[in-house]
Amino acid sequence: MELYAGIDLHSNNSVVSVLDEQDRVGFAKRLPNELAAIIVALRSCPSTPVGVEVESTYNWYWLVDGLQDAGFVVHLVNTAAVKQYEGLKHSGDFSDARHLAHLMRLGILPTGYIYPREQRAVRDLLRKRSQLVRQRSTQILSMGNLVARNLGTHAGGNEIKRWTSEHIDAMPLLDEQKQALKANLAVMRCLDDQVDALERSILAKAKLREDYQALKTVSGIGQVLALTIALETGDVGRFDSPGNFASYARTVDSRRESNGKKKGEGNAKCGNKHLAWAFIEAAHFAVRYDAAIKRWYQKKCSSSLSVVAIKAVAHKLARACYHVMKDGKPFDVSRAFG
Numbered sequence: 001m002e003l004y005a006g007i008d009l010h011s012n013n014s015v016v017s018v019l020d021e022q023d024r025v026g027f028a029k030r031l032p033n034e035l036a037a038i039i040v041a042l043r044s045c046p047s048t049p050v051g052v053e054v055e056s057t058y059n060w061y062w063l064v065d066g067l068q069d070a071g072f073v074v075h076l077v078n079t080a081a082v083k084q085y086e087g088l089k090h091s092g093d094f095s096d097a098r099h100l101a102h103l104m105r106l107g108i109l110p111t112g113y114i115y116p117r118e119q120r121a122v123r124d125l126l127r128k129r130s131q132l133v134r135q136r137s138t139q140i141l142s143m144g145n146l147v148a149r150n151l152g153t154h155a156g157g158n159e160i161k162r163w164t165s166e167h168i169d170a171m172p173l174l175d176e177q178k179q180a181l182k183a184n185l186a187v188m189r190c191l192d193d194q195v196d197a198l199e200r201s202i203l204a205k206a207k208l209r210e211d212y213q214a215l216k217t218v219s220g221i222g223q224v225l226a227l228t229i230a231l232e233t234g235d236v237g238r239f240d241s242p243g244n245f246a247s248y249a250r251t252v253d254s255r256r257e258s259n260g261k262k263k264g265e266g267n268a269k270c271g272n273k274h275l276a277w278a279f280i281e282a283a284h285f286a287v288r289y290d291a292a293i294k295r296w297y298q299k300k301c302s303s304s305l306s307v308v309a310i311k312a313v314a315h316k317l318a319r320a321c322y323h324v325m326k327d328g329k330p331f332d333v334s335r336a337f338g
Contacts, residue, residue, distance in 0.1 A: 005042060005049040006100030008093045009057050014038060017097035018045055019105060028094055035066040042072065051075050053100040056112050065117055074114070080270065081110035115234050122205045123231040127274065129198040130228075136191040139184045146184075150177055161188075202227060211236065211325040218321055218331040219293055220286030228278040229321055242322040250276035251315040275318075283313035296337040 001020055008015040016038060018027040027045060031037050042049060052072045054064055056079055067074045077100055084091060084099055103109040115123065143163075144155050150173055168181045206212050206227055215226040239245040246252050250271040286293045293313060300309035320336040323329070 001047055002105075003045055003047055003049040004101040004105045005045075005052045006097040006102075006104070007038070007052065007054045007063070008097040008100070009033075009055045009060060009063060010093075011059065014063070015093040015097045016041055017094060017101055018042070018049060019098065019101040021105065023102060023105065025098060028098070030093070033063075035062065038063070039067070039070050042067075048072070051104050053077050053104050053109060053111075055079050055100070061120070064114060075104065075109060076112045076114050078110040078112045080267065113234065113238055119231070119234065122202060123234075125198060126202050126227055126231050129195055129202065130274070132191050132195050132198070136188055136195065139188040139191070143181055143184045143188075146177060146181060147171070199224075206230065210328055214324045214328055214330065215321060218282070218317065218324060219290040219333055220282035220284070220288075220317065221321075222285070225278050225282050225285075228274060230325070232272055232274045232278070233325065236322060236325040239322065242319040245322040246315055246318040248272055248275065249279055249314075249318045251279055251311065251318045279314040279318050279321075280310065282317050283310050286317065287313060290333060292333050293337050 003018050003020055003026065005016065005018045008017075011033075013030055013032055015030050016027065017025060020026055027041065029041065031041060042052065048071075050073065052067055053075045054060055054067070054077060056076050060076065064074050064076060082100070082103070084095075088095075100109065137157075140157050140160050143160050144157070147153060147155050151171070163181075163185060165182055165185070168178050168185065171178065171181075173181075203223075209230055211233070212226050212230040215221055215229055216223070218226075221229070233245070236245070239248065243252070248271045250269075250273070254267065254270075287297045287310070288294070296316075297309050297313055300312050304312075316336050320331060324331055
């Protein structure tokens with residue numbers, strides 16, 4: 001007898017539902033988020049489930065990893081693509097878990113990619129670096145705003161990064177205002193140290209990756225962007241085509257058409273926001289430093305807005321990076337922007 005298990009995962013509990021091949025519920029219970037309890041419940045079934053379907057929520061790591069270690073076949077559900085009949089009068093956690101198992105039984109369950117555990121940890125460390133960089137930028141902007149409000153002068157980011165306590169003491173400000181600037185400066189210095197430490201650790205783990213080395217040949221992509229693209233992509237073979245990869249990187253239009261006319265837009269946020277940021281950044285650098293890409297960008301600007309043109313450059317770079325990572329060959333600007 002084949003069984004199918006669906007798990008509706010929450011922050012502190014999970015609803016487990018197990019169906020047989022006739023869609024009959026053999027087990028349905030709300031359990032605390034304890035791996036041992038969930039494994040015991042699944043093993044209490046008459047046979048091992050063909051698959052265990054887990055919602056792709058923010059806290060899925062522990063459950064998916066634990067179930068895989070216990071020998072279960074686990075599927076990570078793409079919850080954004082799962083739709084239930086909208087005419088239902090009642091739905092809840094138990095019906096949601098049962099629906100996941102039902103879709104798996106039918107073979108139409110939309111699943112996501114389970115990023116390998118060790119590589120996932122390095123990727124998440126890079127995301128932590130990005131978080132700290134944003135916090136550092138917050139400190140810099142706060143210092144610049146304080147100076148602009150009280151002195152009427154503009155201080156650029158690079159200038160602020162060179163400030164010391166002595167520079168702040170020499171400013172014609174009140175003691176309380178100087179204290180506020182020094183507090184921002186101390187936090188900024190601390191964040192600098194942590195960002196540098198994270199970069200060294202990430203590079204030590206990623207510098208031997210072939211895709212990382214190949215990506216550094218692409219115009220506009222340096223060390224940090226190459227790391228971001230390589231680690232956020234993971235196994236590039238999971239994408240069937242460069243178009244699928246570009247869509248995942250959010251560099252394609254989101255629109256619905258009928259009879260050649262635009263009728264609305266789809267889910268513009270579907271995809272990876274970190275890759276979207278990386279390719280837009282790469283596009284700006286490529287336009288600035290690569291003459292061939294700059295000419296292509298300027299030609300595009302003549303018939304569209306600059307923001308559309310830069311998105312087009314990002315789209316071209318995303319497609320090029322797909323081939324670079326998949327084939328391991330250096331970037332050829334004449335092929336991408338010829």
